[in-house]
Amino acid sequence: MTDLDALARRLRAELGPDQVITDRQELRTYECDGLAHYRVVPAIVALPHTAAQTAAVVKACVEARVPFVARGSGTGLSGGALPHADGVLIVTAQMRRILGVAPEDERAVVEPGVINLQVTRAATPHGYYYAPDPSSQQICSIGGNVAENSGGAHCLKYGFTTNHVTGLQFVAPDGNLVRIGGRAEDPPGYDLLGAFVGSEGTLGIATEVTVRLTRLPESVRTLLAAFPGVDQAGAATSAIIAAGVVPAAIEMMDALAIEAAEAAVACGYPAGAGAVLIVELDGPAAEVAAQFDQVTALCEQSGAFEIRIAADDAERALFWKGRKSAFAAVGRISPDYIVQDGVIPRTALPQVLRKIDDLAAENGVRVANVFHAGDGNLHPLVLFDDGVPGEAERAEATSGAIIDLCIEYGGSITGEHGVGADKAKYMPRMFGDDDLDTMQLLRCAFDPDGLANPGKIFPTPRLCGERPGRHRAADAFPDAEVF
Amino acid sequence: MGALDELTRPATDDDHVGGVPARLVASPASTAEAAALIADAGDVTVVVRGAGTKIHWGPPPDRLDLIIDTTRLNGVVEHAAGDLITVIRAGTPLADLSLGDQQLVLEGPTGATVGGTVATNTSGPLRLHYGTVRDLLIGITVVRPDGKVARSGGKVVKNVAGYDLGKLFTGSYGTLGLITECAFRLHPLAVSRLYVRTTAPASAVAAVLGAQVVPSALEIDSASGELAVLLEGTATGVRERASVVEKLIGGEISEEAPAWWGVAPWSADGIGMKLSVPKSRVPALTESGFPVRGSAGTGVLYAAPRDITEVERLRALCVTAGGHAVVLTAPPPIRDILDMWGPVPGLVLMRRIKEQFDPGRRFAPGRFVGGI
Numbered sequence: 001m002t003d004l005d006a007l008a009r010r011l012r013a014e015l016g017p018d019q020v021i022t023d024r025q026e027l028r029t030y031e032c033d034g035l036a037h038y039r040v041v042p043a044i045v046a047l048p049h050t051a052a053q054t055a056a057v058v059k060a061c062v063e064a065r066v067p068f069v070a071r072g073s074g075t076g077l078s079g080g081a082l083p084h085a086d087g088v089l090i091v092t093a094q095m096r097r098i099l100g101v102a103p104e105d106e107r108a109v110v111e112p113g114v115i116n117l118q119v120t121r122a123a124t125p126h127g128y129y130y131a132p133d134p135s136s137q138q139i140c141s142i143g144g145n146v147a148e149n150s151g152g153a154h155c156l157k158y159g160f161t162t163n164h165v166t167g168l169q170f171v172a173p174d175g176n177l178v179r180i181g182g183r184a185e186d187p188p189g190y191d192l193l194g195a196f197v198g199s200e201g202t203l204g205i206a207t208e209v210t211v212r213l214t215r216l217p218e219s220v221r222t223l224l225a226a227f228p229g230v231d232q233a234g235a236a237t238s239a240i241i242a243a244g245v246v247p248a249a250i251e252m253m254d255a256l257a258i259e260a261a262e263a264a265v266a267c268g269y270p271a272g273a274g275a276v277l278i279v280e281l282d283g284p285a286a287e288v289a290a291q292f293d294q295v296t297a298l299c300e301q302s303g304a305f306e307i308r309i310a311a312d313d314a315e316r317a318l319f320w321k322g323r324k325s326a327f328a329a330v331g332r333i334s335p336d337y338i339v340q341d342g343v344i345p346r347t348a349l350p351q352v353l354r355k356i357d358d359l360a361a362e363n364g365v366r367v368a369n370v371f372h373a374g375d376g377n378l379h380p381l382v383l384f385d386d387g388v389p390g391e392a393e394r395a396e397a398t399s400g401a402i403i404d405l406c407i408e409y410g411g412s413i414t415g416e417h418g419v420g421a422d423k424a425k426y427m428p429r430m431f432g433d434d435d436l437d438t439m440q441l442l443r444c445a446f447d448p449d450g451l452a453n454p455g456k457i458f459p460t461p462r463l464c465g466e467r468p469g470r471h472r473a474a475d476a477f478p479d480a481e482v483f
Numbered sequence: 484m485g486a487l488d489e490l491t492r493p494a495t496d497d498d499h500v501g502g503v504p505a506r507l508v509a510s511p512a513s514t515a516e517a518a519a520l521i522a523d524a525g526d527v528t529v530v531v532r533g534a535g536t537k538i539h540w541g542p543p544p545d546r547l548d549l550i551i552d553t554t555r556l557n558g559v560v561e562h563a564a565g566d567l568i569t570v571i572r573a574g575t576p577l578a579d580l581s582l583g584d585q586q587l588v589l590e591g592p593t594g595a596t597v598g599g600t601v602a603t604n605t606s607g608p609l610r611l612h613y614g615t616v617r618d619l620l621i622g623i624t625v626v627r628p629d630g631k632v633a634r635s636g637g638k639v640v641k642n643v644a645g646y647d648l649g650k651l652f653t654g655s656y657g658t659l660g661l662i663t664e665c666a667f668r669l670h671p672l673a674v675s676r677l678y679v680r681t682t683a684p685a686s687a688v689a690a691v692l693g694a695q696v697v698p699s700a701l702e703i704d705s706a707s708g709e710l711a712v713l714l715e716g717t718a719t720g721v722r723e724r725a726s727v728v729e730k731l732i733g734g735e736i737s738e739e740a741p742a743w744w745g746v747a748p749w750s751a752d753g754i755g756m757k758l759s760v761p762k763s764r765v766p767a768l769t770e771s772g773f774p775v776r777g778s779a780g781t782g783v784l785y786a787a788p789r790d791i792t793e794v795e796r797l798r799a800l801c802v803t804a805g806g807h808a809v810v811l812t813a814p815p816p817i818r819d820i821l822d823m824w825g826p827v828p829g830l831v832l833m834r835r836i837k838e839q840f841d842p843g844r845r846f847a848p849g850r851f852v853g854g855i
């Protein structure tokens with residue numbers, strides 16, 4: 001009997017037989033997350049029902065010196081939940097109770113497997129909602145959001161997951177349950193909450209999350225502005241920000257992205273638009289009314305040839321439908337595509353978009369642009385046909401070059417999808433050796449044996465306790481099949 | 484001659500931390516100079532000092548050789564108005580910032596530096612709407628206790644590349660290294676602001692939070708029985724919202740904040756405490772008989788207990804309410820026998836973090852939670 005067989009037996013004894021999977025066929029369900037071209041079949045999948053069971057699984061892994069990887073809904077786009085071939089995948093999907101909704105404290109307490117949108121659904125009857133709204137909010141888990149520090153269209157005004165988590169219970173990589181923060185703010189000591197949120201499952205597994213609830217706005221108004229091209233739409237974005245307006249969201253789509261969205265969901269955007277902006281304002285009615293007129297005028301001055309104002313919720317939903325379905329929609333106009341996620345300073349938008357165009361032309365691929373214009377978070381979709389020899393490589397090269405552009409302009413290699421397995425190789429382009437080494441001091445404090453989601457974020461693991469000794473993990477995932 | 488000899492001067496009588504005298508003082512003028520100094524400082528024990536407005540906060544260090552004074556690490560490196568961000572050197576006084584029609588919403592005692600504000604994580608009334616240091620800091624440059632320079636985050640607001648070390652250094656009281664530069668997100672200055680001032684009971688806080696008026700601050704001062712709400716926005720918007728609040732909780736609309744607004748309730752030689760409770764427990768705290776003042780809208784308030792018994796009673800109130808309470812400052816005889824930090828969940832991990840960053844315990848030893 002191998003060590004892994006022994007571990008599976010132990011887990012079955014502790015969790016119950018239904019909560020441990022070792023059947024090869026069933027394991028395949030978990031071989032990838034939303035980044036489907038990396039695949040690794042895990043040795044064992046465990047489905048704990050409680051924090052105590054999660055801790056028991058981690059303890060067992062620690063004792064067997066077996067790596068473990070957390071997985072929520074598996075919608076991650078950076079391979080963060082990519083399993084380890086000789087490890088345990090700990091799936092939180094069975095921990096999906098909303099433990100409390102406390103409008104009087106403006107908090108909700110939920111288990112990690114709870115779906116993002118369910119928190120808002122539970123809070124809405126009380127006049128509240130959960131502000132971070134990734135486009136995947138109907139399917140992604142709060143635990144995954146915490147791990148990725150997920151954002152969404154409305155994060156321009158309301159901030160990211162990290163600004164909305166005030167308490168956590170998690171299983172540390174040594175198997176101990178730790179509780180930090182809660183309903184009150186500013187817990188004493190180092191900001192472990194701040195360290196944990198965004199750590200992509202490398203500092204432990206969240207088992208209970210206390211989130212802020214935000215009062216529903218009195219008024220929401222949305223406009224859709226059509227421009228001849230991205231330059232004018234970019235100028236409008238800058239003008240709105242320069243005017244001191246903080247919209248809830250400013251989203252942009254270029255001609256190719258609009259074409260895809262029309263093909264997929266017939267959102268009926270103005271014909272002939274080279275770019276559209278969706279601008280949403282929310283807040284007290286009097287403020288929204290005043291600023292909405294200002295925003296409309298700024299769009300016109302920047303060259304918008306048509307502005308539609310959502311008359312009701314149905315029309316607003318239609319504006320958003322095109323935007324929110326954009327990723328999947330490009331499937332209608334291209335057999336294959338890569339979703340990129342990078343950030344640039346908002347003011348560099350026009351230059352960077354031009355350079356992306358040049359890159360696409362040089363490499364003979366098409367790039368559709370959909371992005372959170374307000375905070376400079378680009379999501380270029382690089383379209384290609386895997387059936388054409390060499391196209392996949394050219395698409396990959398284009399996508400990588402876009403990341404270099406983001407760095408060149410003082411931005412970031414990821415705004416919301418995380419580093420995961422996919423972008424660890426880009427980390428040294430954004431950070432120096434000492435920067436990465438320092439980040440890993442934190443990892444060493446939490447996980448000296450490197451068992452929690454190894455190989456993610458950092459291209460070169462640090463040997464904890466030995467300075468400056470390091471070893472190269474040239475190939476972090478030798479077992480990964482790359483499709 | 485090494486960087487330590489070149490950059491230091493002998494300490495004077497004023498160069499002490501909580502009564503522990505330093506031998507040497509250095510005022511590096513750049514990150515590189517600070518790094519050379521620290522790399523050369525071997526087993527020298529260090530406390531970082533900004534303008535010294537909070538140097539008496541926290542317990543005194545167990546030992547002290549060198550004070551690193553940040554006041555020459557001064558100035559705005561970059562203010563990208565179109566991107567609503569700025570990069571500032573740690574020793575820059577908050578009051579020296581001039582950002583046009585934009586603002587960096589950090590709040591601290593008069594004279595406080597950017598670095599000191601980050602290191603002690605101070606906040607004020609505006610935290611209700613704008614958050615605190617952790618919500619505004621988007622990038623940080625630090626010198627580690629071994630002299631290595633490290634950065635995390637960057638200059639864009641949206642960024643999830645790597646661990647967020649800025650959060651770790653926020654409120655770390657100089658125990659993990661020297662902060663030399665910080666990048667922050669900015670906010671536009673509001674065109675118009677109005678206060679609604681009333682003597683409503685603390686239970687009115689819930690009514691304001693429940694209304695959809697989006698206050699920028701919601702402060703209470705239990706000694707005077709006053710409650711004050713700050714509204715910011717467009718001129719018409721603010722007027723309308725202020726009258727909604729006035730109808731809700733009474734009082735009067737004013738262009739002036741009350742005198743106690745944002746002022747710490749303790750005297751220079753008194754005990755100062757920071758209390759934090761879930762919002763629904765604010766009324767109970769204000770009715771506890773201890774005068775408290777602060778952000779009723781977030782549940783973070785301040786008190787000036789007179790003695791250790793009162794400290795313990797206030798702390799017990801907060802802890803049973805699901806919060807916590809720390810003593811920020813106390814006069815020496817009390818400080819020496821007091822548990823300033825109170826119970827700290829997660830202490831085991833915090834100790835391990837300290838051990839990784841500063842294995843020799845050379846940066847501000849004994850100043851932080853659990854004797855870190």
Ligand SMILES: Cc1cc2nc3c(=O)[nH]c(=O)nc-3n(C[C@H](O)[C@H](O)[C@H](O)COP(=O)(O)OP(=O)(O)OC[C@H]3O[C@@H](n4cnc5c(N)ncnc54)[C@H](O)[C@@H]3O)c2cc1C
Nearest residue numbers: 072073074075076080134135141143144147151201206416
């Ligand atoms: C169509 C689509 C649209 C998307 N839009 C957005 C968007 O707008 N904004 C955005 O930010 N992201 C977006 N994403 C990415 C993804 O949905 C988010 O990263 C999400 O937070 C992942 O949640 P999950 O539950 O699927 O996590 P998973 O994919 O299962 O895991 C993600 C990471 O979290 C870790 N993890 C999971 N649960 C835990 C836990 N309990 N404790 C510790 N670590 C854990 C995993 O190990 C992994 O590293 C989108 C994805 C898709 C497919």
